[in-house]
Amino acid sequence: LGFNILYYNRTPEKAHLLRESFGGEVIEGDLGTIGKELRVVYSSLPAAAEFTVPKSLLHENLILFDANYKPKNTKMILQGMDFGCEVIRGSEMFYVQGVEQHELWFRRTAPFGVMQELVMR
Numbered sequence: 001l002g003f004n005i006l007y008y009n010r011t012p013e014k015a016h017l018l019r020e021s022f023g024g025e026v027i028e029g030d031l032g033t034i035g036k037e038l039r040v041v042y043s044s045l046p047a048a049a050e051f052t053v054p055k056s057l058l059h060e061n062l063i064l065f066d067a068n069y070k071p072k073n074t075k076m077i078l079q080g081m082d083f084g085c086e087v088i089r090g091s092e093m094f095y096v097q098g099v100e101q102h103e104l105w106f107r108r109t110a111p112f113g114v115m116q117e118l119v120m121r
Contacts, residue, residue: 003039003040004024004025004036005019005022005023005024005025006024006025006026006027006034006036006038007019007024007025007026007027008026008027008031009026010045012026012028015027015028030054031053031054031057032054032055032056032057033056034057037057037059038057038062039061039062039063040062040063040064040065041053041057041062041063041064041065041076042065042066042067043064043065043066043067043068043074043076044067044068045068046068047066047068047070047071047074047075050074050075051074051075051076052075052076052079053076053079053080058079058080058083058085059085060083060084060085061085062080062083062085062086063085063086063087063088064076064077064079064080064085064086064087064088065087065088065093066087066088066089066090067090067093068089068090069089069090069091069093069094069119070091072089072091073089077089091119091120094119095115095116095118095119095120098110098115098119099112099115102115
């Protein structure tokens with residue numbers, strides 16, 4: 001996909017382990033001063049962490065992906081919506097995983113729309 005992967009973690013040692021496994025670069029210190037235009041920000045932090053992206057990194061073409069599926073709108077998702085970023089919620093990932101698992105286990109097409117509606121309620 002042509003991405004340069006940057007890791008930013010509350011625990012730098014864990015970021016270095018990710019880099020060792022998957023390549024990329026570790027960002028330590030203030031995330032807002034990295035001086036790079038990001039294309040995607042993925043967060044797997046608990047919603048209670050209330051993570052937001054530093055304003056200096058926000059731009060209209062940024063994709064914010066929060067793996068949390070509860071609450072539907074985390075602080076980062078709301079921030080992205082306010083700024084006009086594309087947002088991807090964990091609930092979207094959740095039902096797509098369910099569709100793939102259904103098709104793998106039952107060897108038939110999953111009822112995508114029904115599954116999506118149930119998860120997104």
